[in-house]
Amino acid sequence: MSEWTSNTTLDEINRWLAPKKSVVVITHSKPDGDALGSTLAVARALNIAAGGSAAGFSGVASRAEVWFTGPMPGWWRSIAQDTKTRIIDQHNPPPASHDPDAVLVLDTGAWSQLADYRPWLDDQHARCILIDHHLNGDGDVAHKRLVDTSAAAACEIVAGLCTRLLKVESPSKLPVEITEPLYLGLATDTGWFRHSNVSPSVYRLAADLVETGVGHERLFELVEQRERAGRLRLLARALNTLELHDDGRVAVLSLTQSDFEKAGAAPGESGGFLDLVKTVESVRVAVLLTEVETAGDGVVTKISFRSKGGPDMIDVNKVSMALGGGGHAQAAGARLVGTRIGEARTKVLEALGVSA
Ligand SMILES: [Mn+2]
Secondary structure: OOOOOOOOOHHHHHHHHOOOOOEEEEEOOOOOHHHHHHHHHHHHHHHHHOOOOOOOEOOEOOOEEEEEOOOOOOOHHHHHOOOOEEEOOOOOOOOOOOOOOEEEEEOOOOHHHOHHHOOHHHHOHHHEEEEEOOOOOOOOOOOEEEEOOOOOOHHHHHHHHHHHHOOOOOHHHOOHHHHHHHHHHHHHHOOOOOOOOOOHHHHHHHHHHHHOOOOHHHHHHHHHOOOOHHHHHHHHHHHHOOEEEOOOOEEEEEEEHHHHHHHOOOOOOOOOHHHHHOOOOOOOEEEEEEEEEEOOOEEEEEEEEEEOOOOOOOOHHHHHHHOOOEEOOOEEEEEEEOOOHHHHHHHHHHHOOOOO
16 A cells, blocks of 8 residues: 555646546645656646636636645746646645545655645545655555656656657647656756756657747746845855765765755755765765744754765665655755754764765
8 A cells, every 4th residue: 555656647647637527637735847847747738638718718717726835936837828727835734615526645655745735635545546666665656656767857767758748749849838747857867967867758758849839948047037135145154164074975065944044045945955075076975954943843963965966876765765765866865853954964974885
């Protein structure tokens, strides 16, 4: 029951969705390009397949709607546009009266990333299907799972669902309202086609999507070129803490809540810092430690890992799992509740087999 393996196929999901009149599509909290892209693409395909527009039907409720749990990236409305969406949080829980025929969970299968949907989602179990590409998840989130860990992005899998829903033979025949979010997910989950998860099929899919007129340059600018000065000040503070261990193979950055405050940066604005650290030649694995005070858990040190590929790749999913977290082989993380940053650093170096 809680096994993290597939027990369905795209064809079966397509057949299962065909008669459904109301579908809620959800994804992990703090949605990224792949989470937003995959959910919006499927919702639009469901609406169009039912004879509506991408947004739904004029004058009546749309067949599919997408629910998100924030924080949302600043650009999300430019991507979501008029597709029906709802933001769920502790104060706006899933409406008890909303009783969809089907629930699709995309780009995650982990309860930890779906916490705001419980207990509503527990009640939907029998009509819930999930599609994910992560290495770990909770098998009991949905009764049917399609897990393809070889997919670079949830959007790579979802592209195959969209072509089935709209009965076209190739993603190059999909409307641009669907190909644009698919491209967004594919591009962002591959670091704009730089990460090791890029495969021939990723480039083929990207080519098909671009053929439909995706504004890829506009998407890059929208998502990647919106730096805030506060984030650069935070980066400066983080880089000042750079430590190298194990002959330069392990790099550690440290940030505390006061760094965010002094830099005028918002929580979460440290994303991407490790990509810069990985540009150091000797570095095989880069770690960011962030100590924050939370309302629920008190002191928490969040750990993110990024590792470089190649034959001597350090599997940071394994390292994170040893610390109670998880993720991908080259990008993973963990959260140490009640642990100050110094203690967290010691645990991280231990887990990496490095003496401080
Ligand atoms: Mn993803």
